[in-house]
Amino acid sequence: MTRFVITAPRVITCDPARATEADALGVIEQGAVLVEGDTIAAVGTAVEISDRAGDAQVMAHDGLLTPGLVDAHTHAPFTGSRHIEYALRMAGAGYEEIAAAGGGIVSTMRAVRAAEATALTHELEWRAKRMHDHGVTTIECKSGYGLDLANERKQLEAVARASIAWPRLVPTYLALHALPPEANGDGDAYAERVAREWLPEIATAKLARFVDAYVDRGAFTVEQARLVLSRAKELGLGVRVHAGQFADVGAAELAAELGAASADHLEHVGERGLEAMAAAGVRAVLLPVASFTLKQEPPPIDAMRRAGVRLVVASDANPGTAPTESLPLAIALAVRSYGLTVAEALLGATREAAASLGLEHVCGALRPGLSGDFAMWNLPHEAAIVQPWGVWPVRAIIAKMAAYVFDLRSEL
Ligand code: NIG
Ligand code: FE
Numbered sequence: 001m002t003r004f005v006i007t008a009p010r011v012i013t014c015d016p017a018r019a020t021e022a023d024a025l026g027v028i029e030q031g032a033v034l035v036e037g038d039t040i041a042a043v044g045t046a047v048e049i050s051d052r053a054g055d056a057q058v059m060a061h062d063g064l065l066t067p068g069l070v071d072a073h074t075h076a077p078f079t080g081s082r083h084i085e086y087a088l089r090m091a092g093a094g095y096e097e098i099a100a101a102g103g104g105i106v107s108t109m110r111a112v113r114a115a116e117a118t119a120l121t122h123e124l125e126w127r128a129k130r131m132h133d134h135g136v137t138t139i140e141c142k143s144g145y146g147l148d149l150a151n152e153r154k155q156l157e158a159v160a161r162a163s164i165a166w167p168r169l170v171p172t173y174l175a176l177h178a179l180p181p182e183a184n185g186d187g188d189a190y191a192e193r194v195a196r197e198w199l200p201e202i203a204t205a206k207l208a209r210f211v212d213a214y215v216d217r218g219a220f221t222v223e224q225a226r227l228v229l230s231r232a233k234e235l236g237l238g239v240r241v242h243a244g245q246f247a248d249v250g251a252a253e254l255a256a257e258l259g260a261a262s263a264d265h266l267e268h269v270g271e272r273g274l275e276a277m278a279a280a281g282v283r284a285v286l287l288p289v290a291s292f293t294l295k296q297e298p299p300p301i302d303a304m305r306r307a308g309v310r311l312v313v314a315s316d317a318n319p320g321t322a323p324t325e326s327l328p329l330a331i332a333l334a335v336r337s338y339g340l341t342v343a344e345a346l347l348g349a350t351r352e353a354a355a356s357l358g359l360e361h362v363c364g365a366l367r368p369g370l371s372g373d374f375a376m377w378n379l380p381h382e383a384a385i386v387q388p389w390g391v392w393p394v395r396a397i398i399a400k401m402a403a404y405v406f407d408l409r410s411e412l
Pocket of ligand 1 (some may be wrong): 075104245316
């Protein structure tokens with residue numbers, strides 16, 4: 001069994017058992033983590049851990065050590081580029097207007113439908129690797145660009161295949177994202193078909209852990225989403241909702257009613273929706289790269305805090321509204337544009353993100369029993385994660401692969 005110790009001048013545990021009012025992140029100075037096999041065996045000061053470590057190999061990192069980051073909202077299994085649409089939007093065209101004219105999500109649908117399954121898998125593998133290089137060791141991956149059973153399956157099968165090389169890709173069937181042209185504008189019939197035919201087949205094939213729906217003005221209605229998402233629950237799948245990106249149509253209340261794992265975006269949400277979310281334990285997934293791209297006002301963060309809604313920060317990586325693969329960029333914008341504290345933003349991209357994926361007992365914190373996933377940063381302090389933008393501050397990543405640990409060790 002692999003046994004090693006990582007020491008660092010600043011270890012950010014994100015462990016609630018270590019958190020205090022003054023230190024929400026549970027920081028250990030001159031800290032260390034003992035890993036046995038794939039699992040964290042002990043966390044403490046370097047002195048405490050050296051007593052337990054025996055002859056374990058020691059990696060002395062001279063910067064910041066955090067848990068591997070968790071990106072809880074991405075559309076990573078896509079192909080194609082939407083640069084033409086981006087230029088139109090920067091020249092004043094609206095996102096909803098472009099979608100209504102058959103562009104936007106449907107243009108990526110055309111690219112995904114045209115792609116070979118292996119090409120889609122390879123593209124996802126490369127994207128996951130680049131995300132990994134930014135410190136991310138767990139990635140939620142939504143489908144939603146196939147818009148028919150065969151092509152949604154093709155996306156989800158790409159996630160399953162890419163998971164062989166990249167552990168911890170969490171597949172979400174984004175069942176209601178946009179209407180394909182062959183649906184002839186009939187959202188009710190499309191939602192019926194998804195609920196009765198496609199969803200049960202995807203659940204039986206075990207291709208998804210969550211089901212998502214885009215509930216908004218110009219997208220799907222609360223009723224259409226309720227039909228699909230309640231079926232998902234009956235089939236034993238978790239539920240997530242794209243809610244209130246453009247208008248408050250009651251999506252947050254629906255997420256609460258269904259006991260969703262998360263309601264995401266929430267630029268437009270009222271107190272009632274937030275209270276319902278807090279009471280039902282639905283996390284808010286904040287996507288500041290998308291609202292930046294779309295030149296939107298931030299979500300009501302203070303109202304979320306007052307209501308007691310737990311905050312997650314994710315990249316929303318997609319070719320339309322969030323053209324990035326960098327969760328650290330989303331963390332930086334959550335602080336810069338949304339006014340989150342550094343601690344809120346980091347917890348939102350680690351522990352809270354893991355909890356929103358049902359993985360709180362697997363990843364998202366440095367505490368005994370969790371998986372040995374780490375990001376080792378070339379930075380002196382966690383506050384530095386949010387202000388050298390557009391750089392690559394991660395020195396190394398350790399994820400659940402012993403062989404990979406050895407490769408990295410030779411570089412340190
Ligand atoms: O989270 N708004 C809906 N879905 C995505 C955008 C997808 C796209 O434009 O391709 C989002 O912003
Ligand atoms: Fe999204």
